[in-house]
Amino acid sequence: MxxxxxxxxxxxxxxxxxxxxxxxxxxxxxxxxxxxxxxxxxxxxxxxxxxxxxxxxxxxxxxxxxxxxxxxxxxxxxxxxSGDARCPSGFYSMEELRPHIERPQDLKGPGADGKPFVTGILTPAELREKQEGLSRNSFNQFASDRISFHRSLGDDTRPPECIEQTFSRCPRLPTTSVIIVFHNEAWSTLLRTIFSVLHTSPAVLLKEIILVDDASTQDHLKAPLEQYVQSLEIVRVLRQRERKGLIAARLMGAREAGGEVLAFLDSHCECFYGWLEPLLARLVQEPTTVVSPSIAVISKNDLQFIKPVMSGRTHTRGNFDWILSFGWETIPEEERVKRKDETYPVRTPTIAGGLFAIYKQFFEHVGTYDDKMEFWGAENIEMSFRVWLCGGSLEIIPCSVVGHIFRTKSPHSFPKSIDVIARNQVRLAEVWMDDYKKIFYNRNKKAAAIAAEKSYGDISERLKLKERLHCKNFSWYLENIFTEAFVPDLNPVLFGSLKNIATNTCLDIGEKNPGGKSVVLFICHNMGINQYFEYTSHQELRHNIDKQLCLHATIEPEPVRVELCNFQGEGTVPAPQQMWSFILVSQQIYLVHSVLFSKCLMVEYGNIIMKNCDPANNSQHWSFI
Known part of the structure; x- marks a missing residue:
């Protein structure tokens, strides 16, 4: 060797x-x-x-x-x-999460602690001021003007796990641009919205507040607003020279925003304690999620802030109906039992659209808004469908609470009439709903006409977006996201308004009829809504705009009513009282015959009742229009 x-x-x-x-x-x-x-x-x-x-x-x-x-x-x-390898370990401290501006202490004026404004005896001038404010804003501006911009909301009444929630420094929480669009907003509500953001948002996270003016005409929103916000440093005003609506204004704000996250708020909100951090923490966990706060009610009558309840465990989520309106519903039991505590998000099929946060990069990736939609209306439903179908998700974060003044009507007019809403709805239906758009068109004749005339504008870019993102079809959404939705017949046997030939009036469910009330006759308005019925493949006369209500036969002299439909899909059958046959009398004129009672629907002295069938009696003659 x-x-x-x-x-x-x-x-x-x-x-x-x-x-x-x-x-x-x-x-x-x-x-x-x-x-x-x-x-x-x-x-x-x-x-x-x-x-x-x-x-x-x-x-x-x-x-x-x-x-x-x-x-x-x-x-x-x-x-x-792991984010930044050099980011500090542990959790953000209270000191690190201090806001830009501390709320002034010991404010016990009108409305303090979120309490209602108490109106005493008013002078004639004050009564006139109050009425003018209601007319301008559809809420009590008189009360708002007398409540501090900085009003306290009292104790933090969220559930304990929300109050005690901590937020990891690594990965860090992203910076945020808050975008607030306004048009002729009352000075006091706009300023209270701004200050509520400044008083409750950590300075380290709040990069800026961007106010976007949608061509307001009131003087206080011009130079006085510019001068006032100059001292607030991180607040700036952008302006649309002509009124283009919420969608265009939000897109302007999003383009100018420098934060990693965009948080959109309406201009009559108040943020509750700790509203921002839970939204951002969830976005860090799930960057392709759109997160919405739990929306508390601020009374339009006295501006009381309806605060969260510590023991509250009842949650709602967003839904939609087949006229493409947004609504609220209690979360299903199977979703409720999965929740371990209030820090868990609530999965929602749709979002209200007024208040939400999203990563700016994901907002741009998933198609921002449809910029060919006009002014306002249906943009939240369009975004909800698009986000779910194209790889994202929607959640409500219960520990994040923002108050909002809900008005029963908008005080602002639509420059191009209310038809812009129908046009916007048609655009979303044509892009995202596949054959299910027929269900919507059956219920909205104006929308059906816009679709038939193809007067909804160019949708080619939205269809390219859908293809580029490999978005799923609408059946997937109904089968996986909104599984509780009842899907009506795509092609019902007959549908529309059911007109009585003798009275020349239409069958109408009446106002606020959740089921159990008799139907009425009303002038045929050709708008669907309360007068929409369809004769289904299961022989029901179903009114299914919001709730699933069926025409329910009764024994004379009891008036015919609507009840919740017994048939709700697989495993259920129609109630015998809810089964009808149509007997042709002449061209498009029918007797509406109860299968159970073998009697016919008839108008007698203004009431709708069941009588022995008489083909010669035109009070029993009905036609779909």
């Missing part, structure tokens, strides 16, 4: 030393890579690539999430998920 000489071992030692040095350099570079690769960069690469493939799954907490498959190497993915 021969031994190596020292001269032979030297190159080997040098090689080992060089290899060690190379590994050390690569390790330092890798650490540096982790330092500059922020969480938002990771989200851009992982979540926002148009060509991703994903599958829907549930994590241990039963919260929906997306499992993404990309070509990013595992080590790089792990670094990215």
């Amino acid at each position: 021969s031994l190596r000489s020292p001269q032979c071992t030297l190159p080997i030692k040098l090689s080992i030393l060089g290899l060690t040095l190379l590994i050390t350099i690569l390790w330092v570079l890798l650490l540096d890579l982790g330092g500059w690769r922020s969480a938002s960069y990771w989200y851009q690469d992982l979540y926002l690539k148009p060509g991703y493939r994903g599958s829907v799954g549930r994590n241990y907490s039963s919260i929906w999430h997306f499992q993404m498959y990309t070509s990013i190497p595992p080590f790089e993915r792990a670094l990215a998920l």
Whole structure:
């Protein structure tokens, strides 16, 4: 056996030393890579690539999430998920989350602690002021003007787990631009909205408040507003020279925003304690989610802030009906039992649209708003469908609470008439609803005419977006997201308003009829709504705009009424009293015959009752129009 000489071992030692040095350099570079690769960069690469493939799954907490498959190497993915490798560990402290402006203390004036404004005996001048304010704003401006811009909302009454919730510093919470659109808003409500954001949002997270003026005409919203907000530093005003509506104004604000997250608020809101952090924390966890706060009611009559209840565990979520209106419903029992505490988000099929937060990059990726929609109306339903179908999700965050003045009617007119809402609805139906758009068109003749005339504008860019993002079809949404929705017949046997030939009036369910009340006759207005009925493949006369109500036969002299439909899909059948047959008398004229009682629907002395069938009696003659 021969031994190596020292001269032979030297190159080997040098090689080992060089290899060690190379590994050390690569390790330092890798650490540096982790330092500059922020969480938002990771989200851009992982979540926002148009060509991703994903599958829907549930994590241990039963919260929906997306499992993404990309070509990013595992080590790089792990670094990215940890955010900035040099970000501090632990949780944000109270000191770190201090707001831009502390709320003035000991304010016990009118409306303090969120209490209602108490109106005493008013002078004639005050009565006139109050009435003018109601007319201008559809809420009690007289009360608002006498409540401090900085009013306290009293104790934090959220559930304990919300109050005690902590937020990790790593990855850090993103910076936020709050965007508030206004048009002829009352000075006091607009300023109270601004200050409520400043008093409750951590300065380290609130980058700016952007006010977007949709061509207001009132003088106080021009130079006086500009001068007032100058001292607030992070508040600025953008202006649309002509009135273009909410959609265009929000898009203007979003383009100018410098924050990583966009938080949209209406101009008559008040933010509750700790409203922003839970929204941002959820976005860090799920960057392709659109998050909405729990919306508290501020009374339009006395501006009372209806505060959350510590023991409250009842939650609502957004839905839609088949005339494409937004509504609220209690979350299903199967969703409720999955919730461990109030820090868990509520999965929602739709969002109200007035108040929500979204990563700016995801907002742009998923198509912002349909910029060919006009003014206001249906943009929230369009966004809800689009986000779910194109890889995102919608959630309500119960620990985030923002109050909002709900008005029964808008005080503002539509420059192009209310038909803009129908046009907007047609655009979303044509892009996202596939064949299910027929259900909507059956219920809205104006929309059906717009669709038939193709007068809803160019949708080619939205269809390209749908293709580019590999969006799912609307059946998937109904089967996976809004599984509780009852889907009417796409092609009902007959549909429209049911007109009585003798009286030349139409069958109408009446106002505020949840079921159990008799039907009435009313002038045929050709707008559907309370007068819409369809004769289904299950022989029902179904009124299914909001609730699923069926015409329910009775025994004379009891008036015929509507009741909740017994048939609700698989595993159910129509009630015998809710089954009808149509007997043709002449062209498009029918007797409406009860299968159970073998009697016919008739008008007698203004009441709708069941009588023995008489083909010669035109009080029993009905026609769909």
